[in-house]
Every structure is written in structure tokens, then in C-alpha cells.
Amino acid sequence: MPLLDVRELSVVFQRKGTKPFTAVDRVSFAVEPGETVGLVGESGCGKSVTSLAIMGLLPRRGNKVTGEVRFEDTDLLKLRPQDLRDRRGRDIGMIFQDPLSSLNPVIPLGLQVAEVLERHQGKTRQAALREARGLLDAVGIPDPARRLKEFPHQLSGGMRQRALIAIALACKPRLLIADEPTTALDVTVQAQILALLKELVDQSGTALVMITHDLGVVAGLCDTVNVLYAGRVVERAGRHALFGDPRHPYTHGLLQSVPRLDADRGGRLHQIRGSVNDNIPWSEGCAFAPRCDRVVDDCIGETVPLEPTSRGGALRCTNPVPQEVPA
Amino acid sequence: MSELASESVGSGAGMSHALVEIDDLKVHFPIKSGVLLNRTIGYVYAVDGVSLKIRRGETYGLVGESGCGKSTLGRGLLRLIEPTSGGITFDGTDVRALEGEQMRRFRRRIQMVFQDPLASLDPRQSVESLLVEGLKAHGLDRDKAAARQRLRSTLDSVGLPASALNKYPHEFSGGQRQRIGIARALVLGPELIVADEPVSALDVSIQAQVVNLLGDLQESLGLTYLVIAHDLAVVRHISDTIGVMYLGSLVEEADADRLYERPLHPYTRALLSAVPIPDPWVEDSRERILLTGDLPSPADPPSGCRFRTRCPWSQNRCAEDRPELRVFDDSGQRVACHFAEEILSGELLTAG
Numbered sequence: 001m002p003l004l005d006v007r008e009l010s011v012v013f014q015r016k017g018t019k020p021f022t023a024v025d026r027v028s029f030a031v032e033p034g035e036t037v038g039l040v041g042e043s044g045c046g047k048s049v050t051s052l053a054i055m056g057l058l059p060r061r062g063n064k065v066t067g068e069v070r071f072e073d074t075d076l077l078k079l080r081p082q083d084l085r086d087r088r089g090r091d092i093g094m095i096f097q098d099p100l101s102s103l104n105p106v107i108p109l110g111l112q113v114a115e116v117l118e119r120h121q122g123k124t125r126q127a128a129l130r131e132a133r134g135l136l137d138a139v140g141i142p143d144p145a146r147r148l149k150e151f152p153h154q155l156s157g158g159m160r161q162r163a164l165i166a167i168a169l170a171c172k173p174r175l176l177i178a179d180e181p182t183t184a185l186d187v188t189v190q191a192q193i194l195a196l197l198k199e200l201v202d203q204s205g206t207a208l209v210m211i212t213h214d215l216g217v218v219a220g221l222c223d224t225v226n227v228l229y230a231g232r233v234v235e236r237a238g239r240h241a242l243f244g245d246p247r248h249p250y251t252h253g254l255l256q257s258v259p260r261l262d263a264d265r266g267g268r269l270h271q272i273r274g275s276v277n278d279n280i281p282w283s284e285g286c287a288f289a290p291r292c293d294r295v296v297d298d299c300i301g302e303t304v305p306l307e308p309t310s311r312g313g314a315l316r317c318t319n320p321v322p323q324e325v326p327a
Numbered sequence: 328m329s330e331l332a333s334e335s336v337g338s339g340a341g342m343s344h345a346l347v348e349i350d351d352l353k354v355h356f357p358i359k360s361g362v363l364l365n366r367t368i369g370y371v372y373a374v375d376g377v378s379l380k381i382r383r384g385e386t387y388g389l390v391g392e393s394g395c396g397k398s399t400l401g402r403g404l405l406r407l408i409e410p411t412s413g414g415i416t417f418d419g420t421d422v423r424a425l426e427g428e429q430m431r432r433f434r435r436r437i438q439m440v441f442q443d444p445l446a447s448l449d450p451r452q453s454v455e456s457l458l459v460e461g462l463k464a465h466g467l468d469r470d471k472a473a474a475r476q477r478l479r480s481t482l483d484s485v486g487l488p489a490s491a492l493n494k495y496p497h498e499f500s501g502g503q504r505q506r507i508g509i510a511r512a513l514v515l516g517p518e519l520i521v522a523d524e525p526v527s528a529l530d531v532s533i534q535a536q537v538v539n540l541l542g543d544l545q546e547s548l549g550l551t552y553l554v555i556a557h558d559l560a561v562v563r564h565i566s567d568t569i570g571v572m573y574l575g576s577l578v579e580e581a582d583a584d585r586l587y588e589r590p591l592h593p594y595t596r597a598l599l600s601a602v603p604i605p606d607p608w609v610e611d612s613r614e615r616i617l618l619t620g621d622l623p624s625p626a627d628p629p630s631g632c633r634f635r636t637r638c639p640w641s642q643n644r645c646a647e648d649r650p651e652l653r654v655f656d657d658s659g660q661r662v663a664c665h666f667a668e669e670i671l672s673g674e675l676l677t678a679g
Contacts, residue, residue, distance in 0.1 A: 042530035042531060042532060043530055142620075156621040156622070157621075158621055159621065186392035186393055186557065186622075187392065187557070187559070187598060187601045187602055188392060188597055188598060188601045188617075188618045189392075189621070190601065190603075191600075191601035191603075191615055191617060191618075192617055192618070194603075195615070195617060213530070213531065214603060215531070215605035216602070216603025216604050216605045216610075217603050218605070219603065219604065219605045219606055219607045219609075219610045220603055220607070220610035220611070239607045240607050240608070243605060243606055243607050244607075244608075253532065254531055254532060255605060257531055257532055257534070257535035258531055258534075258535075258560065258605055259538070259560045259561055259563070259564035260560060260604055260605065260606070261559060261560045261563060261587065261599065261602050261604055262587075262604055262606075262609060265563060265564055265583060265584060268539050268542065269535040269538055269539055269564070270535060271532070271535040271536045271539055272532035272535070272536075273536075275500040275501070275502055275503070275532075275533060276500070276530075277500050
């Protein structure tokens with residue numbers, strides 16, 4: 001049984017006097033215990049809103065969340081707010097993109113880590129602080145005893161992100177959701193943080209949902225990858241299948257449009273024409289159709305269903321990129 | 328244009344002629360303390376002695392992590408930030424000697440493209456007014472019909488319709504806004520464009536469009552670029568020569584292919600090994616050089632080699648002696664490391 005089973009999750013934003021906007025449109029995916037699942041897409045594809053909806057962190061007003069988010073046996077969307085608070089931070093940890101805005105600037109770091117332990121495990125302040133020191137040490141923060149008394153602004157970006165990971169992992173959650181955890185960091189620091197995440201996940205058996213726009217990050221980390229476009233999953237596959245043999249024209253185009261450090265240089269990059277503004281609604285066909293190179297008549301008119309593929313993934317396309325025949 | 332300019336064009340050997348020469352450029356920012364007395368208590372050594380040449384028609388890529396001084400160098404080149412010392416020669420003209428009106432007129436030849444198009448375009452000006460501003464400043468708008476024609480052809484060259492002229496920045500998507508930013512730089516017909524992180528705010532699919540556009544424009548207009556970016560893969564794709572900066576100084580310089588095939592400086596090696604590659608097979612088999620710790624403060628840089636505090640190959644000599652950027656071999660690759668040869672040959676192994 002999957003640890004997390006997201007079924008038909010939709011998030012519709014609506015304000016008085018404006019047209020409702022469907023940010024997440026019947027997204028389904030599952031995470032097995034210990035598995036690393038990637039949600040990949042460009043800005044506006046709904047990947048962050050998905051994670052916020054799973055955690056119940058969307059603002060109470062102005063949006064409608066439907067579907068199911070089953071974590072083991074409970075539907076997180078049906079929990080009362082106080083019950084959800086009990087699970088958040090204990091069963092599910094979360095790491096956000098910008099560590100400076102997710103840490104409280106006026107509270108010393110030690111208390112911010114200890115808070116989680118006090119709240120969820122009923123530890124005393126002293127015991128919690130002692131454990132916090134061990135946690136900071138585990139995520140590779142040098143001189144943790146001193147750092148406990150420091151404030152977030154005294155730490156570097158990489159160190160802050162490590163602290164955030166320590167907080168997220170304090171209660172040994174079974175699921176960790178990381179929303180662009182390395183986007184705000186430099187490449188050498190990114191490499192450190194990714195190595196740390198990989199090590200922690202391997203050691204503790206925590207399942208990880210990795211949300212990112214960076215295909216390179218996904219390639220090295222995720223077991224299964226979901227590619228999102230305009231609020232829907234358009235392709236799902238194991239990472240080797242996805243990168244070796246992308247079937248959806250969007251995935252294919254994305255992979256071809258990133259310059260690779262190890263490929264031959266020069267020449268023009270493949271480009272996907274137009275921008276996200278050119279989409280058509282999913283109800284009128286494939287949202288990607290206006291930008292797609294492989295568009296055929298069938299792409300427009302009816303919603304294109306997400307269908308399972310022979311390699312265990314799923315694909316939402318009427319005219320997929322032909323499968324490469326192994327030579 | 329001055330006599331100097333025409334003279335140097337005549338004597339230059341086509342493409343290899345240096346358009347820009349930066350000589351031991353330093354930009355130090357004072358750290359002030361106190362309300363009334365405002366004493367200077369130290370300096371941030373943002374750019375600390377960088378020398379480089381950019382040939383006419385080439386793309387020079389400047390890479391490095393945040394805080395390494397790459398943007399300050401770009402701005403120092405345009406004197407948007409006044410350099411503390413050092414020389415800048417542009418096409419034979421001593422840029423630092425120019426004053427007032429001369430400098431203002433000179434700026435027409437070097438234009439800048441910024442990272443965030445939404446922040447660098449005034450939201451209350453239409454595209455036409457944004458583009459005309461530069462023409463006005465340089466007295467090129469007197470013939471209204473010609474000016475309008477110029478705007479149209481510039482917009483056309485960046486792939487925007489003439490109808491864009493009456494719109495405002497918020498009406499465009501991120502990629503289109505960056506095109507407006509590029510058009511604004513192009514409208515004056517500059518020779519050098521300094522592009523500071525031109526694609527890092529853009530989505531992958533849009534990034535490719537802008538990278539291709541920059542390439543096309545270079546080909547059709549014969550532009551020279553200084554591209555400042557942190558994304559090594561993008562920089563390597565568009566650059567002819569790449570300079571790697573660390574904590575205010577240039578640690579390595581080579582042509583783009585060579586830098587990737589044979590990185591000499593330990594920092595370049597670490598940087599290259601840290602860039603994720605969208606290929607699971609490559610990622611599974613790669614060896615990473617993981618650097619420990621963080622970038623030291625540019626206000627209090629380490630003695631000797633700036634990189635020694637994080638360098639896996641660091642030796643005693645590195646703390647005492649600051650390595651100069653030296654020519655490594657006939658290829659023209661330059662590196663600032665005492666032990667580049669020993670690290671390359673494998674004689675010197677990492678401490679860990």
C-alpha cells in the first residue's frame with residue numbers, strides 16, 4: 001500500500017468577480033514508503049500548489065480543494081485543523097525553497113528546532129535543545145552548540161537550508177516534501193544539500209516528494225518522475241525511462257532545450273515555441289497543443305486522458321514521440 | 328567617433344583584436360560605521376584585481392557563485408559603479424579617463440541587459456517610451472519617422488510585433504519582457520552588451536528562446552557579449568571564452584570547450600562536478616568534488632589563495648603566497664593555482 005496516495009486532487013482559486021482558476025487539475029500520484037518521487041514542471045504548472053494542498057497549508061479562503069490525499073489510512077483533506085497540526089511536522093515534514101523566509105528571524109535557531117520536538121514528542125525544553133544539537137550536527141552544521149543560540153541571519157544560505165532540513169526531520173517523519181529546496185542556493189552548495197538529502201533518505205527510509213523545475217536535480221535523485229503541465233500530470237515514468245525515452249512532446253522538448261554541460265557545444269538550442277499564456281483549457285483538448293510540434297487534429301476538441309503505459313508509467317498524449325527502438 | 332577608434336580598427340587583426348581590456352580592476356566598497364563621524368572600518372573586496380580581454384565579436388562568459396563579484400565587475404566596466412583602481416580600455420579609449428558628457432555619450436557603445444526584466448522595466452512606461460528614452464538621451468530621436476522606423480526594426484529583430492510598442496511591460500510574458508530588455512539595449516546600436524544573468528529568471532523552455540535570440544543577434548549584428556551568469560551549462564553553451572571568478576578574483580580562464588575538458592583550478596573542477604546533468608546514467612556514475620563550508624566573507628578574505636579554505640588540495644604554500652593568474656600552456660588557458668600541474672598529473676592527491 002502506498003504511503004501517500006493523492007487521488008484526483010484539484011485546487012481552484014476563486015475571488016469575487018474573477019473567473020475561477022484551476023491551478024491543480026485532478027492530479028493523482030502515489031508515493032511508496034522509502035520512495036523518492038519528483039514533481040517537475042515550469043512556473044505555473046501547479047507543482048507548489050499541489051504540495052501546499054497536501055500539507056493543508058493553502059489559505060482558508062479563496063480556494064477550493066477537492067479530491068483525496070490519503071496518508072496511510074487517513075484522508076488529510078478531511079482532518080480537522082487541530083488533528084492535521086498533530087501530523088504535520090510529525091508524520092510529514094516539509095522543506096521550502098527560501099530558508100530565510102521560512103525561519104523566524106527573531107527566534108534563535110535552537111528554539112526553532114526544539115519547538116517541533118516539544119510540540120510533537122512532549123519533550124522538555126532542555127531535552128529538546130540537547131536533541132536539537134544532535135540534529136544540527138547530523139545535517140552537517142559545524143559547531144552546533146554555538147549555532148543553537150544564533151539567529152537565522154547569522155547563517156549562510158546553505159546553512160539555513162540545513163537547519164530547515166533538521167527541523168523537518170526532527171520527528172523522523174515517514175514522508176518529506178521538499179519544494180525547490182536548492183533553487184535559492186549556489187551550485188556547489190546545492191550539491192552539498194542534495195547529497196545530504198540523499199543520504200538522510202537512504203538511511204532513514206523516509207519517502208521524499210521532490211518538487212523542482214530543475215531536470216538535472218531530478219535525474220540524480222528521483223525514482224519516479226511526474227511531469228506537470230498546466231495543472232495536470234502529462235507524463236509519469238521511472239527516471240531512466242523518462243530521461244532515456246521521453247514520450248510526451250513537452251517532456252521531450254524540455255529535455256532538448258536545456259544546454260547540457262557534457263554535450264557538444266554551440267548550435268541552436270531546441271526551443272518550445274510560445275509561452276504558457278498560449279495554452280488552451282484542458283476541457284477543450286490538450287493544453288499543450290498550441291505549442292506542440294506533434295499536434296494533430298485529435299489533440300483539440302476533447303480532453304486527452306492520462307493512460308497507463310506499458311513501462312508502468314502514464315502518458316497524456318494522442319500523438320506521443322515514437323518509442324526509440326533499441327539498436 | 329574618435330581617431331583612436333578608427334586607428335585601432337585598422338591595426339586590429341580582425342576577430343582577435345581586443346575590444347575590451349580590463350587591467351587589474353579593483354572595486355572595493357567601504358564599510359561605514361557610526362552616525363556622525365561615519366568612519367570607514369573596512370572594505371568589502373568585491374572585485375580585487377581582475378585583468379581580462381574581450382575580443383571583438385566574441386562572447387565572454389563570466390561565471391561564479393553569488394558574492395564572487397561577477398556582477399560588480401560588469402557594472403564596474405560600464406562605470407555604473409566607479410572602480411577603485413585599475414584600467415578599462417574600450418576600443419582604444421581609456422574609459423576611466425572619460426568625464427561627464429563624454430562618458431554619457433560613450434555609454435551608447437556599451438549597453439546592459441539585466442536579470443529581472445520586470446524589475447528593470449518601468450511598469451508605467453509603454454514599450455515605445457521605454458525604447459525612445461535611450462534615443463532621446465543620445466539625440467537620435469529628432470527625425471521622428473526615422474526613430475519610429477528604428478524602433479520597429481529593433482522590435483522585429485528581437486521577435487516582437489510592432490503592436491508591442493503601445494503595450495506596457497505587464498502585458499507580456501517573462502520571455503517577451505526579456506526581449507524588450509534586449510531591444511532596449513539594442514536600439515542604440517551598441518558594440519558591447521553586458522548581460523547580467525539574462526536567462527536565469529526564465530523557465531527552461533523560454534530560456535532556450537532567449538539564448539537562441541542572443542546568438543542570432545550576435546551573428547547578424549556582429550555584437551560582442553559579456554555574459555555574467557551562475558549557470559555553467561548556459562554559459563558554456565553561448566560563450567567562446569569563459570572566466571571563472573571566486574571571491575573577487577579570476578581563478579581560471581579558458582576557451583569554453585577546453586575549460587570543460589580540462590579544468591585546472593580546483594574550484595572550477597568542483598563547480599563543474601556540482602552542476603546536475605539531466606541524464607540519470609551520467610548522474611549515477613559521476614564523481615562529485617563536494618566542497619566543505621561556505622564562501623568566506625569578501626570583507627575578510629583568507630590570506631594567500633582565496634580558495635584554500637575550501638580546497639581539497641590545499642597546501643602550506645597556499646596560505647602564504649597568493650597565486651597569480653598565469654598562462655598555463657600554449658592553449659592560452661590561464662589559471663591561478665600554485666599546484667595546477669601537480670593536480671592535473673595526479674601527483675598531488677586530495678587530503679581527504
